[in-house]
Structure formats: structure tokens, C-alpha cells
Amino acid sequence: MDEQDPKDSILSAALGHVPFEGWSAITLKAAIAESGVAEGLAHALFPRGAVDLAMAYHRRGDAQMVEELAKADLSAMRFRDRIAHAVRLRLELAGDKELVRRGTTFFSLPTHAVEGTKAIWGTADAIWRALGDTSDDVNWYTKRATLSGVYGATVLFWLGDDSPGHENTWDFLDRRIEDVMRIETAKAKFRDNAFVKAVNPLRIFAGIRSPRKPSDLPGGFHSPQPPTDGM
Known part of the structure; x- marks a missing residue:
């Protein structure tokens, strides 16, 4: 049996104390x-102490879900049901509610709120990636923000x-996803409107791209390149 990773060893030992x-x-x-x-290695693995320990637990759950x-x-599920399944799976894998509570x-404290936001964003990103999302524009952000x-x-x-x-909880989750689907339907109708297509008010978002490398929070804005000859 392979020796357990020291970071995992510390995290596993911590769960009984949390x-x-x-x-x-x-x-x-x-x-x-x-x-x-x-001790020296442990502090190198968790340089920010409890924050890194809590984030390691959250990321372990994300990895197990993926x-x-x-x-x-x-394949037989509607896409909305795949999302619901992923969220439900993520919570079921958390195990002891007290760890999550x-x-x-912890992450509601002002000093740790940014890390809490990163944790939720990371879970949303992990779900979308696992479900095959290939968006590379502003939709990359809106999908993750909505799911967060x-x-x-x-x-x-x-x-x-x-x-x-x-x-x-699962009924609550279904209702929240249904609300999101209504918004997406409204957005699709808006984009398909003849006047909207002609005016194209969404062109201001044309330069937004997803981060080139996976990150915890939104990446950057890239100015649209002028069209080349023949385009």
C-alpha cells in the first residue's frame, strides 16, 4: 500500500477535531x-494555517466529486438534471455536516471571505468542466457565477x-435550477430578437475570454482583434 501523502495525512487527522x-x-x-x-514540512504544506487546511478539505471534496x-x-439525463446531480453528489460526499457548517x-469571517468565494467558484468551475463545458467567452463567467x-x-x-x-434540499435545488433555466430561456429569446441581432448590444462583451489557465476567480479582458482581410 502506498504511503499516504503528508498533506492528506494531516487533513484526515484534522477532521476529527474540526x-x-x-x-x-x-x-x-x-x-x-x-x-x-x-512540523516544518506541515507548515510548508499549510503556510497560511487554518485557511489552507479548510481549503484543502474543500478541494478534496471537489476532486472526489469530479x-x-x-x-x-x-447520457440519459437532461443537462439541468446533470447539474442537479453534480451539486447533490458534492454535498453527499461532504459527509459530516458539522465539517461544512x-x-x-469560518469563511463568513471578513478576513476569510475572499477564500470562501474562491472555494464556491472553484466548485462551480469543477462541475462545469466535469460536464464538458467548453465556453471561452463571457458565458464562461456567467455560467460559473450563476451556479455559484x-x-x-x-x-x-x-x-x-x-x-x-x-x-x-433536493426539491430546493430543483427550484433554484428551474429559476436559472427560466433566465437562460429569456436570454435566448433576447438574443434571437431581430432588433437585438441588428443592433448587437452585446458586442461590448466580445473581448471577454475565459482564463487561459485554470484559476479561482475570473481572469481577464482581451481587446477584440480587428478583422483581417477576407473576414
Whole structure:
């Protein structure tokens, strides 16, 4: 059996302490001691302490979700159902709600809010990539921003849901996705309008492109290149 990665060893050891001490320096210290990882190496792996520990837990969940989605046959599902399945899978893989609840509290602090935003954006990006999204324009951003809102709201509902099998959460998720689909339908009708096609008010977004390398938050704006001869 391969030796466990030291970062994973520390994270695994931390999970038993988080429900009592939260994502904190106390948890990290206890996890380092239990894992047997050298303290110097541990601090190199988690240079920002508890923030890096909490982000490692979140990213582990994202990676597990992507792995499970790759194994699943989603071909018979409508696309909206694939998204719902991915969000549901991500929450089910989280395991102990208290770990997520502690993380939500941690990332709600002003000093950690940016990292919390990155975490949710990263989950939305992971879902879209796993489902085969190839958008490279402003849609890259709008898809992830919309799904981030759906995911964030669903997490908060899920944390307070005590219905059997979290049925109320999955109903809530379906309603949020239905709201998004209505918006997308309205956007499509707007784009197909003859007047809109003629005036093309969306041309101001023509230079927006997705980041060339995967990142936690939106990338940049690239000025449109002038057309070459023959185009």
C-alpha cells in the first residue's frame, strides 16, 4: 500500500477535531501531532494555517466529486438534471455536516471571505468542466457565477434541513435550477430578437475570454482583434 501523502495525512487527522475546534490553529496543531508529519514540512504544506487546511478539505471534496462524475453515465439525463446531480453528489460526499457548517462559519469571517468565494467558484468551475463545458467567452463567467449562487444557497439550505434523505434540499435545488433555466430561456429569446441581432448590444462583451489557465476567480479582458482581410 502506498504511503499516504503528508498533506492528506494531516487533513484526515484534522477532521476529527474540526467539529469541536473548528477550522483553527488548534485543529491544525493537533492534526500535525497525530499525523506524525514533521512540523516544518506541515507548515510548508499549510503556510497560511487554518485557511489552507479548510481549503484543502474543500478541494478534496471537489476532486472526489469530479472522480465520481467521471465514472457515472449521465447520457440519459437532461443537462439541468446533470447539474442537479453534480451539486447533490458534492454535498453527499461532504459527509459530516458539522465539517461544512464549521467551514461556512469560518469563511463568513471578513478576513476569510475572499477564500470562501474562491472555494464556491472553484466548485462551480469543477462541475462545469466535469460536464464538458467548453465556453471561452463571457458565458464562461456567467455560467460559473450563476451556479455559484445556486450551490451556495443550496449548501445553506442543506445545513438546516432535517427532512428524510434531505428531500427538502433536493426539491430546493430543483427550484433554484428551474429559476436559472427560466433566465437562460429569456436570454435566448433576447438574443434571437431581430432588433437585438441588428443592433448587437452585446458586442461590448466580445473581448471577454475565459482564463487561459485554470484559476479561482475570473481572469481577464482581451481587446477584440480587428478583422483581417477576407473576414
